[in-house]
Amino acid sequence: MAESYRRSRWSHALFVVPYLIVFLTLLVFPLFWGMWLSLNKVDLFGGAEFVGLRQYARVLSDPVFHQAVRNTVIFVAVSVPVLVGLGLFLALALNRKTRGAAFLRGLYFSSTILSVTIVTLIWRIVFIPNDGLMALIFAGLGWEPIGFLSTKGWSLFSVGVATVWWCIGLPMMLLLAALQQIPADLYEAAALDNASKGRILTRITLPSIKPTIMLVAVIQIVMQFQLFGQALLMTNGGPAGTSRPIVMYIYETAFIRWDVGLGAAASEILFVIILCAAMLQYWISTRKEEV
């Protein structure tokens, strides 16, 4: 062991240099550059002027940003439990060694590989008025049509439905993998004790996959806070900004209005929000164990 230690050389660090270069160039440098930009008045083509925390004051006093934060928080608060709950349900239902279950696992995961453009195209066909699937169903039932993409409330709901359909594959697969790691002898012991299905679920299955449920929840919180493409392509943030998420606010300020400093400040705030939300979820999930 000691000889092995003596044989170690600083030159061995060269093996991690390629990764370090990529990490520093594509992650660390942009992170700090973004922070620097948020302290400047700057457009897309440079000409930075240091303004201190003024951009943060502008963002935090902007009602459009407040609305975007509210929309995003509501979206995350609704979509993440649905994704985790539905993912868990599908994983439990498809945790069987049958051909049918294997086929359905592939089917449910298939939507995940589609690009956001295709996903929104599909769901626009469902939700558009007049010739859309929902419009035809409503007309067939004699119901008053709903402008799913252009009515307050429904627009964010429609974006949420498309998002859940698109993203459900990953939670399902992660939870399925966790379910298959549970030792079979636990279930055998439960069967010997004549435990009910509900008791097996709450006393064996869910506690065994709890770390994965937490992982899925944290991943989904981080992902859904970054909602952008679906809202941009399906509703353009409307009507009246009721489906505009934070990332779309950042896009509009930085790239449409060329107000890069303001966009960078909003990005830093989003970074802090995501960090806090993920930490809160982690803290809630681990609190009981510590007690």
Add this chain to the structure above:
Amino acid sequence: MKRLLIGTALASIACAGMAGAETTIELQRFFGACDADFGNVTDVSQAVGECGIITALVNKFEADNPDIDVNVTTVEWPGYDQLNAQLASRAAPDVVSMHYSVISDYQTRGLLDPIDDVLAAQGMSADVFTDASLAGVTKEGATYGLPFDNWTMLFHVNMNMMQEAGLVGDDGAPILPASVEELYEQGMQFKEATGKPYLVQILANETAAYTRILYTFLQQQNADFFADPTAIKLTTPEATNVVEMLKKIYDEGLTTTDMDYPAAVSGFSNGAGGIAVNGTWLIGDYTAQSEAEGNALSGGYTVYPLPQLFEGRDSTYADGHGWVLPKKDRSEEQLEAIGKLFKFLAENDFHWARTGHLPAVKAVFEMEEFQSLPHRDNIAEIAQTGQSLPPEVLRQFAIQDILGEEIAAAVHGDKSVEDALATAEKRVNDLLANI
């Protein structure tokens, strides 16, 4: 073997020599991609629609100038995100399509080259262009783009439905409103007779149409809402008049609702309403549809400028498309090739005008072929009544989005008209104050 090597080397040198003689122009544009239909078309008269005609024009130019290769990149409309990234990374194309309303943003940041010398080298003078189009590309006394057209919003009229509603005069022309009250009356008459809404509007997802209509009817009331190009004035009776009119049209069911751009275009094609409020670029397609049998527009389509609804003056908001040169180093050969391309595009502006856009070249208005195009006499007045925003107003696309969003909120009842206009004014002025 030795002969083979020598032969190969000579062939390579010959090829390199030939390649060196070819000048390449990197051209980036919107207007869509249609290579499958028009990729090999060099007879421009055979092409239709914006995409077809610009594709055929470039093909024809390349065929006429075998020493010039035009490498076309098609971008999703309007393509400015991509252009910004290219400019920021100093990898901009040679020639780019650009709206007149956007040119000031780039020109004030020193991102465009003037084209006066390029035109002069081809013996071209700015006098050949219409005043309206030239105003769109002239900044601080220099020309920053080749004017290509002027466009505006129009009333596309389904004459079959107007006939059914009793809104066609003895002269065969549609009876269009001359005041706000007449608009409501005729709208109700149309709705009662046909059971369909009077107007087909783009009211969902894309809200730019609201802004263009607002500008038009503010201009008609002589409202100088951009007297100061760094601050908009919208908390005015004139702006309230316009938004209240739009809201009443919506509330009274005189317009289609919830339609986004594609839905509104196809909705009018399928007889969803009497009058589509949409752009010049659809004239060619709707005219072609009206010449075919068995559809809602068969034998019954015409088009007019937005009517003068307010006392003041006849005016309509107009913008246009031009070709600009992003700032970069170019060789003499490249500049000459670009000059030839610009001259070719100006000389063939008639073909572009077949899309429905108004020509940027004065002489086209006098051409018999242009005058014989369907409905052009109805809209020719836009050359005089068309008016853009002051060129000093920056970020016009961003302003358009903000205004559209707030007007839409008022029309849908999500905000009061006063609140929406006050919020729009505040948001636009915050944007302009921080440029």
